[in-house]
Amino acid sequence: MAKQLGMVIDANACIDCKGCMVACKVANQVPGDNWRNWIKDGAMDRSAKSKKRMVFQPGNCMQCDKPTCVTACPTGATYKSKADGVVMINRDLCIGCGQCIKACPYGARYRNEKLKVADKCDFCSNRREVGLEPACVSTCPTKARAFGDLNDPSSPAGKLYAAQKEEAVQVVNAQSDTDPNIYYLGAPGDKHWPVKAQMPSAFTFWKNVADPGVKVLMGLMGVGVLAMLGKQLVMKNDAPEEHHGEDGHE
Amino acid sequence: MADSYRPALSRRGFLKLAGAAGAAAALGGGGLSASKPAQAAGGLRPGFESKFTVCDMCFNKCSAIARVQGGVVQKLDPNPKFLKSRGMLCARGNAGVEQVYSRDRLKYPLLRVGERGEGKFKRISWDEALDIAAEKMKSIGERYTRCGFMFMAGSDMQSSFVHRFAEAYGSYNTLSHESMCLIAGTRAFLDTFGEVPIPDMLYTKYVVMVGANRFESLVTPDSIDLMTAMNNGAKLVVLDPRYTKTAAKADEWFAIRPRTDMAFMLALAHVLIKEKLYDRKFVGEKTYGIEQLAKHVEPCTPQWASEQCDIPAEDIARIARELAKAAPAAMVYPGRRSSNYTDSTQIRRSYAIVNALLGNWDRPGGLTAARKVGLSGGVPFEPPFYENNPEDRIDAGRAKLMFPEEGSFKLARDAVIAGKPYPVKGWFTYHTNPMQTAANRQKTIKMINDMEFMISMDIQMSDTAWMADLVLPSQTYLERQDPCTAQQGSSACACVVMRDPVVAPLYESKPVFWVMQQIARRIGLGEHFDFTIEQFREKQLSGLQGAMDALKRDGVYYNPSKLYGVYEGKIYKTKSHKIELFNSRYAEMGLDPMPVYTPPKAGGYDRFRLVVGRNAVITQSSSQNNSLLVKFQPTNHLWIHPDPAKEMGIKDGDWVWVKGPHGKQRLQAKVTHQTRPDTVYMATGFGVLSTGLKNIYGEGACIAEVLNDDFDGISGNMAMHETWVSVGREAA
Amino acid sequence: MLKRILMVLLVLSFIGVGLGVSLAADGKGNSRKGKYLYRKNCRTCHVENGKAKELSPVSKTQAQWKTTFADPKKLPCAGEWAKLSDKDLTDIYAYLWGHAKDSPSPAKCK
Incomplete structure (x- = not known):
């Protein structure tokens, strides 16, 4: 079976310590006020007796099977990796148009303040390449996040998925069901936050007609190249910057 | 509502991942970037180094792994073999990189040139700084006895060297942060079970x-x-x-x-x-x-x-x-x-x-009982005795059962200001920030102003350093070599950790060990610091075979021992040698042998009890000004219940003043059911005086300015929840 | 070793009575001076891998220190004790008793 990296998250175990958020920010050099992951608050239960434990719901890009962001991308910079099912962004092709950001029902994407391109969680591809777990997974105090190939019952996430299939749920907006690959166990917390994906009207034609493969080709040959040129002309400061800024390590 | 959970079982595409969109996109994207992980523009690259370290963002001292590339700490990861933390690293631990690379690092020794607290300093050389420090210690020691110089070090793996120095120098007046934190609880459990x-x-x-x-x-x-x-x-x-x-x-x-x-x-x-x-x-x-x-x-x-x-x-x-x-x-x-x-x-x-x-x-x-890991005391020494010294600490006798090494910051400060029973005119602080954490900031300022000379060593210009005459730049924990330290942790076992530098020190920063050694040499006490950290560790580990190998291999050494039933056949270390429900020593001393309850006074809307605390992204002030952590807590707010807020016309986000018996601060209100109507709350670590803390200067309010400095009469611990404050909306 | 024992015996025979320090007032000596004197006089042997058993204030209870000091003649190092003044012994006692295992402030390190 094809590999599909995903997470099975026990939101009950999350104590909202922000460890995953700082770990991610450092590991992926996420600048300024940009974040690749989040923790959603629950509602306060003020009753003392038979109180429900508040659920903090950790999340990040859901690496969807039907990613609206991929559909929305005019250049083919965003794609779903065949190797592991992770939705990736080719920064060289991204023109920073922002369509994918609006197309994500989860708000998982942002425009990287420094690189001026779309950015999001890729399950720490840089760390996985050198044999490390995604930063949020390894750092989590209560080990709320299980990560791995959902189709491989020997991986931490696959094992949990296989064992708790009846309990695990996805958080989806019914109007934009992207078939996410993050599952929540037990009480997953707030479920009303995903929004309807905003698809770019200009590209509706492509979405309905063109084969995605053709789209990529078109993106590269036509719009993409032009856009890249435009981007380089108009935008400055799109080179990757050193990690720790100004007077960091002299 | 359209939004919903969907059970995993009903998931349509799960078993056929390579559906149309997936396969085609993968074909396109994958084809374009076959040779290159498209997104991984930054972060770790192959060839990085992994080095063990010990986190210093709070007192827990979790073992961690620094990922170093090109001489720069790129990332701190938890050490999965460190059972005490259960192989985790919290938000603060992850933000540790910023301690090293902060723009606000102290870079070289600074000598005050303006008024105290005015923030005017000039750069001087280390030689000059050490000469000045040595001269001041000598002259204050000669004029006021050696107890005339006070030493205070925070929770740090080199703090024992500050205490060692104080002992060799001859001052009984050592303080730690503990008398503003945990000593009442320590006292209570020691006086009941005979141990903590x-x-x-x-x-x-x-x-x-x-x-x-x-x-x-x-x-x-x-x-x-x-x-x-x-x-x-x-x-x-x-x-x-x-x-x-x-x-x-x-x-x-x-x-x-x-x-x-x-x-x-x-x-x-x-x-x-x-x-x-x-x-x-x-x-x-x-x-x-x-x-x-x-x-x-x-x-x-x-x-x-x-x-x-x-x-x-x-x-x-x-x-x-x-x-x-x-x-x-x-x-x-x-x-x-x-x-x-x-x-x-x-x-x-x-x-x-x-x-x-x-x-x-x-x-x-x-x-469960604390277990010994078997760490020895390090390089032994025989400090001299100074016959002209006063008999005891300056705060001695001001609380009934004070711990002789920790003392009481509150009571020592009172004694210094009073000049009784003897004058204390010099102060050395390391890695601690009582200007932020000790109730009644005005008194701390008064004490400092009564001093002839104050030296402060830290990694950034804390409010305490801000008040000092001589400011010394410390290495961060990632830059220095530290002795071993023992740790406890229930079923996690007793263990030992140690630190080696993971990157070269930046600027002119130095470890406090070196500073103590250099000053000691200048005032004829060099023999007490005549060793290296390696030699010190060797002595520490002398009874633990294989410990150094384990530390180098795993970043932690365990010494497994019995966890339960260790008291079978042993006495409890109390006066009666039993667990004391009734404390016989208290009875002898005229203290209540049993806890006697006294009801608190009533509050009101003009009179709130102020409680203080922290959260998972701030450790009082030791992690303050960290640019990664201030993202979560850029300032502090006054938590106030909606009922009194409504009565007083305070809306969420309004600017309010909060006034204690000695000082007033302003901050924004957070109107919330998360506190009682008679209780307001604010977090520690804001309202700073030092402009050297650029990420938080001008933000929020300082608890130390508002809190009254009450204390626990038995242990001498600061009592930080006794203060009644008034609150009001600021005129628009 | 034999020489040392002989020496101790010899010294013991000289001092005889009068060694039991008057310690009616528990801990009334100068504990800080006592720590210094203890390190100077006792830690020379009573250290890890030393000539005598390693000792620190927490090695004994307050009652045990009292017993030890009430009748030091039995101790192998009684000879060493004889070299110390009553004042010094009172100070050392104040330190050891004051930081004993079951004291309110058990010593943390040696």
């Missing part, structure tokens, strides 16, 4: 948590083990005037009226004794004073406590029964910070007494 217990959180079935916030104020392994225990079915009952994250995760939360914890505990004891639910065998064999206790708690009915605590009587009785049912794998969590009230030692004694009744001592899921 390690809660066996992992295997507990029932936890009553009062005066502790373990899911925000993280303590390893307690915080993590508590969640594991809860996942395994343990019940958590939280009593806190605030709805903390611990309260949020609890099975039951009671917004207890502040300063009434003891009434609740005495009522638990009442029910346990009255209904004969306590462990009678254990209490009969191992404790002292059950008859006196029974008599003492006779009037402390749940009904009585209910009126004090604002907790229904039937809940108090039920919790007592539930605790007894789960015992001995049940506990009243001892907690850590106990710098709350003027009778905090007695309050924590009441926690200890309930634990004793549950018979949970030395048993799974209860309170």
Whole structure:
């Protein structure tokens, strides 16, 4: 079976310590006020007796099977990796148009303040390449996040998925069901936050007609190249910057 | 509502991942970037180095792994072999990189040129700085005796060298942060069980948590083990005037009226004794004073406590029964910070007494004894004796049972200002920030102004450094070599960690060990620092075969030992050699041998009790100004309940003033049900004076400016929850 | 070793009575001076891997220190004790007793 990296998250175990958020920010050099992951608050239960434990719901890009962001991308910079099912962004092709950001029902994407391109969680591809777990997974105090190939019952996430299939749920907006690959166990917390994906009207034609493969080709040959040129002309400061800024390590 | 959960079972595409969109996109994208991981523009690249370190963002000292590339710390990861942290690294631990690369690092020694606290300094060389420090220590020591110079070091792996220096120099006046944190609790458990217990959180079935916030104020392994225990079915009952994250995760939360914890505990004891639910065998064999206790708690009915605590009587009785049912794998969590009230030692004694009744001592899921890891004391030394020194510490006798090494910051400060019983005119601080953490900032300023010379060593210009005459730049924990340190942690085992530098030190920063050594040489005390850190470690590890190898291989050394039943056949280290429900030493000293409850005064809308605390992204002030962590907490707010807020016309986000007996601060209000109507809260670490803390300067309010400096009469611990404040909306 | 024992015996025979320090007032000596004197006079042997058993204040209870000091003649190092003044012994006692295992402030390190 094809590999599909995903997470099975026990939101009950999350104590909202922000460890995953700082770990991610450092590991992926996420600048300024940009974040690749989040923790959603629950509602306060003020009753003392038979109180429900508040659920903090950790999340990040859901690496969807039907990613609206991929559909929305005019250049083919965003794609779903065949190797592991992770939705990736080719920064060289991204023109920073922002369509994918609006197309994500989860708000998982942002425009990287420094690189001026779309950015999001890729399950720490840089760390996985050198044999490390995604930063949020390894750092989590209560080990709320299980990560791995959902189709491989020997991986931490696959094992949990296989064992708790009846309990695990996805958080989806019914109007934009992207078939996410993050599952929540037990009480997953707030479920009303995903929004309807905003698809770019200009590209509706492509979405309905063109084969995605053709789209990529078109993106590269036509719009993409032009856009890249435009981007380089108009935008400055799109080179990757050193990690720790100004007077960091002299 | 369109939004919903969808059960995994109904997931359509799961088993056929390579559907149309997926396959085609993969073909395109994958084809374009086959040779290149498209997104991985930054971060680690192959060839990085992994080096063990020990986190220094709080007192927990978790083992961690620094990923270093090109001489730069790229990332800090948890050490999975470090059982005490259960292989985790929290937000602060992850933000540790910023301690090194902060734009606000102190870069070279600075000498004050303006008025104290004016922030005018000039750069000087290390030689000059050390000469000045040595000269001042010498001259103050000669004119006021060696006890005329005071030393204060925070929770740091090199702090013992500051204390060593003080001893060689001849000053009894050493202080730590502990008298603003935990010594009342330490006192209470020492005076009940004869030692400070390690809660066996992992295997507990029932936890009553009062005066502790373990899911925000993280303590390893307690915080993590508590969640594991809860996942395994343990019940958590939280009593806190605030709805903390611990309260949020609890099975039951009671917004207890502040300063009434003891009434609740005495009522638990009442029910346990009255209904004969306590462990009678254990209490009969191992404790002292059950008859006196029974008599003492006779009037402390749940009904009585209910009126004090604002907790229904039937809940108090039920919790007592539930605790007894789960015992001995049940506990009243001892907690850590106990710098709350003027009778905090007695309050924590009441926690200890309930634990004793549950018979949970030395048993799974209860309170366990500290275990020795076998670390030796390092390079021995024989400090000289200075015959002209006064007899004792400057704060001696100001609290009944003060710890002679920690002393009491509050009482020492009073004594210095009074100049009695003798003058103290010099102060050396390292890695500690009483200007932020000690109640009554004006008094701290007064004390400093009464000093002839103050030296402060830190990694950034803390408010304490800001007041100093000589400021010395310290290396961060990632840049230096430190001695070994032993750690405890319930079933996580006793262990040893140590630090080696993971990157070269930046600027002219130096370790405090080197500074102490250099000053010692200049004033004829060089022989006491005539060793290297390596030699010191060798001595420390001399009794532990293979420890250094383990430290180098795993970043941690364990010395497994018996966890439960270690007290079988042994005496308890109290006066009666039993667990003292009735404290015979207190009785002799004229203290209440049993915790005696006194009701708090009533508050009102013009009069709130101010409580202080922290969360998982701030450690008082030691992690303050960290550019990664201020993202989560850029400032502090005054938490105020909607009822008084409405009455006073305060809306969420409004600017308010908060006024204590000595000072006034302004900050924005957070109108929330997360605090009681009679209690306001603000976090520690803001309202700074130092402009050298660029990420937080001008933000929020300082607790130290508003809090009155009350203290616990037995331990000398600062009492930080005794202050009544008035609050008002700022005129627009 | 034999020489040392002989030496001790010899010294013992000289001092005879009068060694038991008057310690009615528990801990009334100067504990800080006592720590210094203890390190100077006792730690020379009573250290890890030393000539005598390693000792620190927490090695004994307050009652045990009292017993030790009430009748030091039995101790192998009684000869060493004889070299110390009553004042010094009172100070050392104040330190050891004051930081004993079951004292309110048990010593943390040696």
